[in-house]
Amino acid sequence: MKPRPSILLAVSAFALVSCGKSGPPARSTGFSVALLTPGPISDAGWNAGAYEGLKAIEKELGASISHVQVKSPSEFEEQFRAYAAKATRLVFGHGFEFQDAAARVAKEYPSTVFVTTSGSKTAPNLAPIVFELEQAAYLCGLVSGRMTKTGKAGMVGGVELPSIKSTFLAYEAGFVAGHPGGTARPVFTGSFEDVAGAKAAALALADQGCDFLFQNADAAALGVFKGAEERKIRAFGTNKNQNALSPAVLASAVIDMPRAFVETARRVKDGKFDGQTLRYGLASGVISFVWNPAALANVPPAVVEETKSAEEKIRSGAFVVPRGNF
Amino acid sequence: MTQESAARRFVVAAIALAAAAAALVGLTLLAGASPIDALHALAEGSVGSRAALGETLARATALVLTAIAASLAFRAGVLNIGLEGQFLAGAVAAAAVGPLLSGAPFVARAGLLVASALAGALWVLPAAYLEARRGVPEVLSTILLNLIAAAAVSGLVRGALQDPRGDYPQSRALPDAVRLAPLVSGSRATAAIVAAIALALLVTLVVEATPLGLKLRATGLAPAAARAIGLPGARLRLLAFSASGALAGLAGGLEVLAVTGRLYDPFSAGAGYTGIAAALLGGSHPLAAAASAMLFAALGAGSSAMQRDTGVPGALATIVPGVLVLTVLAARARLTQKRA
Structure with a gap:
């Protein structure tokens, strides 16, 4: 029996052609902030804290926000690029593992600020958050x-x-x-x-x-x-x-992770971001020493x-x- | 895993796509977003621009290779569910030898990819041995080898392969000169996708149009009959099994070489499993499986855009490929029943 080319090939080719001509993506206006998390924001821990920070940025700084959960390291660069291409002002990569991809994309999109939660790489528009x-x-x-x-x-x-x-x-x-x-x-x-x-x-x-x-x-x-x-x-x-x-x-x-996100976004919004490592300690209120009342x-x-x-x-x-x- | 007529394939594919579209609309409504916006984001984010198309192609590389790897094994009657493990084995090999290779980038890349393919092929050997000598079903052993590979990745990025610079569970980075550069600027697609498509054509040719392919298919379709006419069943199975592993290993190597540049934990979002789904959707025909893999890659890139632009949780969008595969399998079974 002679094999025949799959109809799926034709269908996906059709999809390619027919979708290729839609208009340019909408440009975001005002202050826009995006967050990449390595896991679900329902984890009541590392990722939930970051999302809480993003929501606080929306509320306190009036930013338009967007979040995407990254499923594997192969997507890091894709997501950074997608946000930068839409002229997102600030993109958080929530973990050290986002550094490489952020550094690569940061070079091509100088008007977007990239911040990784922990890490060490810096550039004029790239810095890590370090919790003291x-x-x-x-x-x-x-x-x-x-x-x-x-x-x-x-x-x-x-x-x-x-x-x-x-x-x-x-x-x-x-x-x-x-x-x-x-x-x-x-x-x-x-x-x-x-x-x-x-x-x-x-x-x-x-x-x-x-x-x-x-x-x-x-x-x-x-x-x-x-x-x-x-x-x-x-x-x-x-x-x-x-x-x-x-x-x-x-x-x-x-x-207080959400607070670090808000402080960082405020710095970017006020034009005070200088590409230096963002250190948050007791003075910023991000780190605190809390007695147990009991x-x-x-x-x-x-x-x-x-x-x-x-x-x-x-x-x-x-x-x-x-x-x-x- | 038999051949189907074109008409039947068309019916199956049409039913499946309709069901997937319906599922997508239902899910976006459920999430409180507009289905029109969501579908627009899906199309826009997968094929709507050169950059988006590049992302789809970048994602597709690993999926095309694991899909043809799965097809090759299935057609020879080997249920290789261990593609995920073989993919990881290839990635580990790439991360282990990549930073050590010096000399011209071309030579380093070749060395890295050979190591990846070998690692993928070697990772099937325990399963092949257990099946041939002890009668352990390869479905079981390969699934277990997947778990072992994932645990090994987790251990290695914190141990033997950890980048000595810094505090992070990741392997050393490949030199920039060795990593594959994008084919066109503004897109992330590299020569890796070209290699994957070329391999898909080659595997299709071998499986569908050579005497060796005929023997493989005969062994898969009717093992007893194939044995009766003197075909070396065990050897053919081993050949298909290890070639399948080598392709999956190569996928892992290319992922490191073209996309990530290092090994992380977790490294894979289930490239091996998606490859199996693509093979099922394509009826185990290598070329159809490769096309299905492209579709899955587009859905993956598009669903990310959906999450970015409309806030529909990414998990909802990943249900769509599942609906696709289930509908195809159900429709196929129903059509087969009608015929019988």
Whole structure:
């Protein structure tokens, strides 16, 4: 039997021809902002935070907004180009992985600003957002240093990444500042999801005499909190406000992602974007140190006061928190 | 996976496209957007401009190759569901050897693509061995190999293949000189799509018009009869299986070479699975499968535009290809019943 060319070939060819002559795409007017997320915005986490930021930009800055979920790395460049071609003023790529594609497209569309959430590449119209969580981690360390009885603190991390180690460096600096001669020990479980492993690490640290635990372990943080509850020691929340998750949480080092998006968009709208890395710390309000109201009664008022004045020094730039070089 | 008459194909395709269009209109209404705007964005974003057409072609490269890979295997009676894994194996090979290759870009590209095709072919071997020696159905083993490949990618970009510069789970970037440049400026289509179409023609020629192709098809259609006339069934199956894997591996290599420049995790949005759907839609005829792959690529690019311009969630638009394939299969089954 002789094969025949598929009718589908003809149909798609017809579609090609008939659609080729529609008019030029509508140009957006005014301030337009777009967001590329690597996952669904219903994830109640990384992507949801970015979309919340985009909605806030619409509301606070009166921007016209658009969002697209990118399904694989092969689409990064396509989506950036599509938005830039429509003269979108600002396009966010929500993750380090968008850097390469953003850098390529940024060269061709100088009037569109490209911002990646984390990363290091910069250009006149390209910059990454960097969250200075270290500033709040330092305050956590300072509090633990002032309150520790044993002079020992533990730090539980997921995967041993430079960004995680950087927050540990800051926590340790704070701890030693609050308790000269104190030691802070890091443990990496190798996973951001392994709750049981994080709990085991927390228990081991407690058994070595640590009476405060800092963590940067994402979902596995729950294990650290459970371990701290069992040994009746204190722990800290990170990234999100985790104060309600456990009575063992003394305070949280919080990133307000939507706020970073709004601040960035405002800078672009006001013509103040200069292609420099967008660093957001305590001063911008994007990073904050939040006491757990349920645990605050156990904190000496002098420690609360000292934390407040240290925070002021960091905000004003009088004190620079150490961070990893990565 | 048998041949169909042109008239029957036309009926099936018409029913399927009508059902897909109806599904699209229904879904946009459900999402509270105007179907006219959505359809306009779909057309505009897939074929409405040189840039859009370029995106469709850039997406199509991997899909065309996996679609012909699937067709080739299916026609020889091998249910290779492992194209996704073989695609990833090819991408891993490209990311592993790409940054190491020096010399002229042409030589580096050739080396990278050979490594990708080999990796794809090698990734079918465990499944082929288990099927031939232990009677493990290849449907099962190839699906499991897909999962292993995805996990391996995830591990490698955080381990052996991680870019030493920086903190990110991604492999080292290919040198710009090695990466394929766009054929025309303002579009993202590269020579990769030309290579994919050429391979589609070649595979069609081999499968449909050579003695080897006849033997492959005979083995697929009636294994017992093929054995009875002395055809080496096991060897022919292995040949089709590994050639299919090599094509999928090549697709992965070209994706790195032409589109992404590195390995990421996750790397694929299911190129291997979409290839299977395209092969089913094209009745396992390599050329029809390649055309279906183009259609899927256009739908993919168009649905992104729909999401950008009208706010229709991208997930809704991805239902459309599913409706297409299901309708085709149902219509085909119904027509076959009528005949019987």
